[in-house]
Amino acid sequence: MLIYFDTSIVLKTYVFEPRSEEAIKLLDAAGGAIPLSHFLTLEISNAFQLKVFRGEIEAPDAKKCLSSFLSDLEAGYFYYPPCELESVFKLARDLSNRHSKIIGTRCMDILQVASALEIGCDHFLTFDKRQAQLASTVGLKTKIY
Numbered sequence: 090m091l092i093y094f095d096t097s098i099v100l101k102t103y104v105f106e107p108r109s110e111e112a113i114k115l116l117d118a119a120g121g122a123i124p125l126s127h128f129l130t131l132e133i134s135n136a137f138q139l140k141v142f143r144g145e146i147e148a149p150d151a152k153k154c155l156s157s158f159l160s161d162l163e164a165g166y167f168y169y170p171p172c173e174l175e176s177v178f179k180l181a182r183d184l185s186n187r188h189s190k191i192i193g194t195r196c197m198d199i200l201q202v203a204s205a206l207e208i209g210c211d212h213f214l215t216f217d218k219r220q221a222q223l224a225s226t227v228g229l230k231t232k233i234y
Contacts, residue, residue: 092119093205093229095198095215096132099125103133103154104140108216115214125167126177126204132197133158170208177203184227194223205229 101112181203213224
């Protein structure tokens with residue numbers, strides 16, 4: 090079983106907010122290194138900065154959050170499995186054309202689902218209902234939290 094955790098879960102392990110405890114338990118239960126896409130790394134880095142913009146955290150806290158995330162990546166808690174970006178984008182375009190008009194998924198959510206498929210994940214965990222719906226529609230086992 091290979092699980093892909095979306096940014097909506099990973100972020101909550103670095104910034105305390107509603108459902109953070111649940112997110113931490115989900116990641117801990119995975120046991121072992123957790124696969125990531127580079128899209129998730131970009132999205133989580135941007136999410137820390139958006140929290141500063143929105144006044145939810147201070148800039149030094151965002152810097153600490155990112156540093157902690159990158160340290161966990163370097164320590165092997167997360168890893169980047171082999172992934173062909175051209176294949177991810179091709180799959181993402183196809184998913185967008187087939188499903189966005191029905192589900193209303195955002196571009197980054199589509200890229201994350203496409204990445205999960207490309208790296209061979211069979212499970213997709215997220216707090217985002219539309220993203221979970223897309224993941225389920227394309228055959229990933231998911232649970233809407």
